[in-house]
Amino acid sequence: MTRGRIVIAGAGAVGCFVGGLLAAAGHPVTLLGRPRMLDPIRDGGLRLTDFAGLDLRVAPGALELSETADCLAGAALVLVTVKGGATADMAARIAAHAPANAPVISLQNGIGNAGTLRAALPGRDLRAGMVPFNVVPAGPGHWHRASSGGIVIGAGPGDLANMLSVPGLAVTEDADITAIQWGKLLLNLNNALNALSGLALRDQLMSRGWRRLMADQMAEALGVLRASGIAVKSTTPLPAWMGPHILRLPTPLFARIAAQMLTIDPSARTSMAYDVRAGRATEIDQLQGLIVAMAAERGLSAPICAKVAGLVRSVTETGTTDPHLRPDALRP
Template sequence: MAQASAPKDNRPHIVIAGAGSIGCFVGGLLIRGAHRVTLLMRERMADEILRQGLTITDFNELDEELSPDVFGIATTPECLKTADIILVTVKSSATEKMAQEIRAHAPTYAVVISLQNGVGNAEILQNNLPDHDVRAGMVPFNVVSKGGGCFHRGTSGDIIIAKGKNHIARMLSVPDLHFQDRADMAPVQWGKLLINLNNALNALSGLTLREQLSSMPWRRLMSDQMAEAVRVLEKAGISAETPMSRRIPIRFVPKILRLPSPVFKRVARTMLTIDPLARSSMWEDLEKGRLTEIEELQGLIVTLAQEKGDKAPINMRVASLIRDAEKSGRGSPQLLPHEIHV
């Protein structure tokens, strides 16, 4: 008697290219939403998840355990051969290498979406993948690894991707993970970069994000750093919009940070939800002895200022302190605001 063949899986194949904290969390929710997903990741991470499974949690009491039997895990790029959608989540410094692997292995019909920090990664991908549909993306929330295959989302927000064919944002949206599309991604990405400047301050402080935002001295420093960067972008003719709320112009955010604490808390609550234990990904990088993305954040602001004959002393100082912390390998230096401000 002939044995019936297994039914073909006609679902689009989504590959998370460079699955770290963001990639595992996003991938986990897509898996939970019945998508066909493969996590392309480092061998150490793959071993951890194969042993302990993938757990995703968040500030809103999400707690989901996913067995490795229901998704793919890969440590080599051959899995890209059957990809329909590739979500790139590597650090900015690894974008070029990942683009080369996509070019070597993925079919040209695969849609490539950058879910990375910084503003230049989609351009790097497109330059290396001229035959692909490459789209910029912006992830507003932060995710940290809690170890044991568990990844925790500490802040809120919807992922935004560039608008294109086939309603990709609608297709990817699942419970607890919503995608929006936008025709012009550049202002969104620059706005996210301005918000992400606090990643470094949070890493230098050693505090949780909630503790940091509850402190007026820290908020003053955040405000001054952002106001300096906004001035640099304006001088460079670059538009930015607030990623949490389009109703609030980005130039008002430094002023909001300087509001009295009771007023600030009320305003901030309408823009963002923050888990009590949330910290920035840069804090996690320092704690684990990894290189950060400081060059794509404060480093970029300093470079832009210099190109326009201007200076950005606060951003320069913060970048220098993060580089020192990277070299020391001792985690967060747990500085106070007055030890950073210039």
């Protein structure tokens, strides 16, 4: 097990939370990020809380903070935690600075990031990963994990999952990581719905109108994946094809089944909801956009995904940072 330096390439919600837990467990960690993210940590350290009562402080001195990519030269392992639109740029920085023997793990949503990294980093131990939990900002230097689950990374040499499993963070390896990523993508199709709803994730999930839309959107995407011969591994204890059926259940029954699989606290909102709120670029092209493109390639259509993608692009273009749409407005 290596105790070499772990560089978090993109210190935001996932990067600060994962990097903070690793540093608290004694790993040497560098957060590579923007001044707006690193300055509060430099001043007061990191605070990490979660839905189950975690409340952890990581002192400023327990982490190395860097605004420039030359810190990657010291990496024994790189965890990529930028948004999808920034992957190619980060890949070029990793190629320029990180040692060739440092494994690189993408902890990003969507399917294409590991491929983008692999293309820029040939011959490296390059793995995709899947982060099931939600992390939201809770104040300067304070990140809150608002839902449950353990990280899964692709299988490979060494014992990276064991090394990354620290108190508060479970990491496992799976040879079928691509199928797991597709399973996560089906859930991430809700990122846009959540962003457009303006609701907290839990409130959105407790609304049958939103769940019916989620179910119809998921069924549409499952049809496209089936037609494309893509294997999907569920990220919940239930098979992916059951997702739409569970979502369509009456609220009390849905709430009971969902509570057995996952904890979501009232502060949870998807990463895209934060992007829309901040007027930043979203990952819509890697989520609904991908399903629409795959459908078009096969002469199929994905009308809900297309409508949702159009609405997200339009809120970004018009600078609408607080949309409060109703589910029917997202139907074609």
